[in-house]
Amino acid sequence: MNTELSSRERVLKCFRGEKIDRLPVFSGYGNVTVHGLEKYGWRFAEIHVDAKKMANMAASTHQLFGFECAVVPFDMGVEAEALGAGVNFYAHHTDVVYPTIASKVAEKVMDLDLKIPSDLAKAGRIPLVVEAIRLLKEEIGDRVAIGSWTLGPYTLAGQLVDIGDLAKMTFKKKDMVDKVLDALGEVIVEISRIYREAGADYMTIREMGAGPDILSPRIFKTLIRPHLEKVFAAIESPKILHICGDTNTIVEEMALCGADAISVDQKNDVAESRNKLGPDAFILGNIDPYMVIVKGKPDDVDNAVKEAVANGVNAIWPGCDIFPTAPKENMKALMAAAQKYGKLS
Amino acid sequence: MASEERTKEIINEIRQALINYDEDGVGEWAKKALDEGVDPFIATMEGLADGMIEVGELYNKKEYFVPELLLCSDALYAGLDILRPAIKASGRQSEAKGSIVLGVVEGDVHDIGKNLIKMMFDVSGWTVYDLGKDVPLDKFVEEQLRTDSEIVGLSALMTTSMVAMQDIVKKLKEKNPNVRIMLGGAPITSEIADMYGADGYAESAGTAVDEAIRMIKMLKEEEMERK
Ligand code: B12
Numbered sequence: 234m235n236t237e238l239s240s241r242e243r244v245l246k247c248f249r250g251e252k253i254d255r256l257p258v259f260s261g262y263g264n265v266t267v268h269g270l271e272k273y274g275w276r277f278a279e280i281h282v283d284a285k286k287m288a289n290m291a292a293s294t295h296q297l298f299g300f301e302c303a304v305v306p307f308d309m310g311v312e313a314e315a316l317g318a319g320v321n322f323y324a325h326h327t328d329v330v331y332p333t334i335a336s337k338v339a340e341k342v343m344d345l346d347l348k349i350p351s352d353l354a355k356a357g358r359i360p361l362v363v364e365a366i367r368l369l370k371e372e373i374g375d376r377v378a379i380g381s382w383t384l385g386p387y388t389l390a391g392q393l394v395d396i397g398d399l400a401k402m403t404f405k406k407k408d409m410v411d412k413v414l415d416a417l418g419e420v421i422v423e424i425s426r427i428y429r430e431a432g433a434d435y436m437t438i439r440e441m442g443a444g445p446d447i448l449s450p451r452i453f454k455t456l457i458r459p460h461l462e463k464v465f466a467a468i469e470s471p472k473i474l475h476i477c478g479d480t481n482t483i484v485e486e487m488a489l490c491g492a493d494a495i496s497v498d499q500k501n502d503v504a505e506s507r508n509k510l511g512p513d514a515f516i517l518g519n520i521d522p523y524m525v526i527v528k529g530k531p532d533d534v535d536n537a538v539k540e541a542v543a544n545g546v547n548a549i550w551p552g553c554d555i556f557p558t559a560p561k562e563n564m565k566a567l568m569a570a571a572q573k574y575g576k577l578s
Numbered sequence: 579m580a581s582e583e584r585t586k587e588i589i590n591e592i593r594q595a596l597i598n599y600d601e602d603g604v605g606e607w608a609k610k611a612l613d614e615g616v617d618p619f620i621a622t623m624e625g626l627a628d629g630m631i632e633v634g635e636l637y638n639k640k641e642y643f644v645p646e647l648l649l650c651s652d653a654l655y656a657g658l659d660i661l662r663p664a665i666k667a668s669g670r671q672s673e674a675k676g677s678i679v680l681g682v683v684e685g686d687v688h689d690i691g692k693n694l695i696k697m698m699f700d701v702s703g704w705t706v707y708d709l710g711k712d713v714p715l716d717k718f719v720e721e722q723l724r725t726d727s728e729i730v731g732l733s734a735l736m737t738t739s740m741v742a743m744q745d746i747v748k749k750l751k752e753k754n755p756n757v758r759i760m761l762g763g764a765p766i767t768s769e770i771a772d773m774y775g776a777d778g779y780a781e782s783a784g785t786a787v788d789e790a791i792r793m794i795k796m797l798k799e800e801e802m803e804r805k
Contacts, residue, residue: 523765
């Protein structure tokens with residue numbers, strides 16, 4: 234009898250805390266590589282604006298290396314664009330350049346007049362992402378977990394207005410910021426619902442702009458956490474909260490936001506976080522997506538996985554988007570290391 | 579003329595108001611400084627600049643975070659707006675330390691760090707030509723030639739955008755071998771700065787200005803030797 238789990242089963246069982254053969258290797262955000270781009274002959278700039286290309290690229294890391302998920306989108310402009318911001322895709326660039334917000338909705342929080350489309354499913358590139366999720370579901374959805382993500386309320390606000398003004402207003406006009414975050418929280422809940430309905434198996438909320446590299450743990454607790462709690466209370470499991478940077482001082486706060494799992498990057502001391510949060514907490518991340526997966530040698534990748542597992546992560550999961558220039562050998566080493574260190578008896 | 583004691587008091591108030599990101603307070607005390615005849619240059623250096631150094635330390639100790647720094651920055655500019663014209667009027671032009679072209683490289687919109695660096699140069703009396711974020715390579719070269727700045731400061735927060743710095747350094751040096759270039763941003767290290775052919779690197783806002791001054795000094799020494 235063949236008892237080998239499919240990637241999708243392994244990922245979903247892992248989230249449910251059910252018995253699995255080994256830790257899955259997957260991620261909550263972008264993981265396309267230049268090898269996938271080469272395979273199809275596409276440029277990075279094209280894959281954010283075409284559902285078919287987006288879906289194919291999202292599946293390519295699974296196809297080439299066995300990475301156990303397919304995740305869309307790849308850029309941080311989707312939600313902001315749906316709310317009226319302009320995105321630069323660097324259409325003429327041949328290198329890997331990530332899309333950026335070219336025009337904000339307003340410079341200052343004070344001048345932000347949020348116009349939330351009555352039907353978000355039709356706004357900006359949301360229909361395109363939905364189509365990509367549907368295609369993925371159709372093509373590989375029976376075997377491979379399909380993931381999607383949105384920004385968190387604060388980070389999204391930082392895409393709509395100048396992030397510096399936003400930061401200052403957290404002190405000067407906390408009520409005003411609170412209102413904006415409330416409205417954006419609802420947008421995030423709705424987009425998550427739309428993505429799940431299209432076929433996404435799990436959602437990651439990336440609140441990277443609110444970590445201790447930017448805001449104090451005190452502001453995180455009083456201003457950021459309440460909105461994340463509302464968001465997570467309203468979206469379906471499995472749901473993950475990701476914050477990068479030096480998150481050691483806020484992991485307990487992160488754990489209180491109501492997500493099923495928290496995701497951190499290489500700056501987090503996972504052994505310490507595990508200690509603080511106890512054996513039942515679900516902790517993802519910690520593998521350095523650039524210095525190790527792109528710049529390291531296969532041995533470094535092997536080591537990073539070994540260490541992350543020893544420190545207590547619940548899956549093999551990079552700390553941020555895998556950078557597209559990751560060498561093939563390193564991607565292979567990542568997958569091999571999961572077999573080597575991820576076995577669960 | 580304010581007495582020595584009163585001068586000290588005013589400078590101290592400016593510094594304290596700055597540290598407490600009290601924009602109005604800084605403005606009021608800066609005005610008092612001028613009204614009571616305190617040297618605006620001293621008020622700037624010992625009030626505002628020293629205050630910013632303390633703010634930088636609070637940030638390094640993780641007592642202050644980005645919002646606090648940006649609020650201090652507003653308070654700083656409130657003070658500079660009042661004191662700078664007075665410094666100019668006093669004819670103390672020679673105090674201008676130098677000028678710097680600053681920007682975040684193309685494809686990269688992470689500009690929080692760059693804005694903090696800008697503030698440190700401003701408070702130290704430098705002329706800053708801020709190109710903003712997502713700046714095309716040629717723009718750095720053009721702006722350096724246009725302004726004849728001694729220093730060009732490049733910022734990148736992503737390892738992908740960081741790579742472009744190498745080309746910018748090369749182009750800048752081709753056009754003007756005397757320009758001094760400093761790199762910064764989380765993924766940059768002094769080894770990378772060396773490898774890219776840059777002249778300097780600073781890990782944080784606290785050390786950036788000293789590094790720039792060191793670079794200009796070296797440039798002047800080299801010029802002396804050549805003569
Ligand atoms: C906030 C943030 C964003 C915001 C930026 C908003 C803004 N206007 O700045 C948004 C949400 C837009 C964003 C987008 C993206 N981001 Co981002 N982001 C961050 C984050 C969380 C904080 C950066 C920051 O502001 N730090 C605080 C400042 C004060 O520090 P600093 O910039 O390092 O500056 C100090 C020093 O470096 C130095 N310095 C800085 N510049 C200079 C210049 C000179 C001349 C000198 C001397 C010194 C100097 O002095 C400063 C003060 O001390 C970091 C992760 C982290 N926690 O660091 C990721 C991070 C930088 N982002 C990352 C990524 C991948 C992205 C995206 C590609 C994601 C995506 N899928 O689209 C996009 C890219 C957009 C683009 N093309 O630019 C990665 C980069 C990975 C890598 N190694 O390349 C990081 C490291 C996250 C991670 N863990 O992987 N991001």
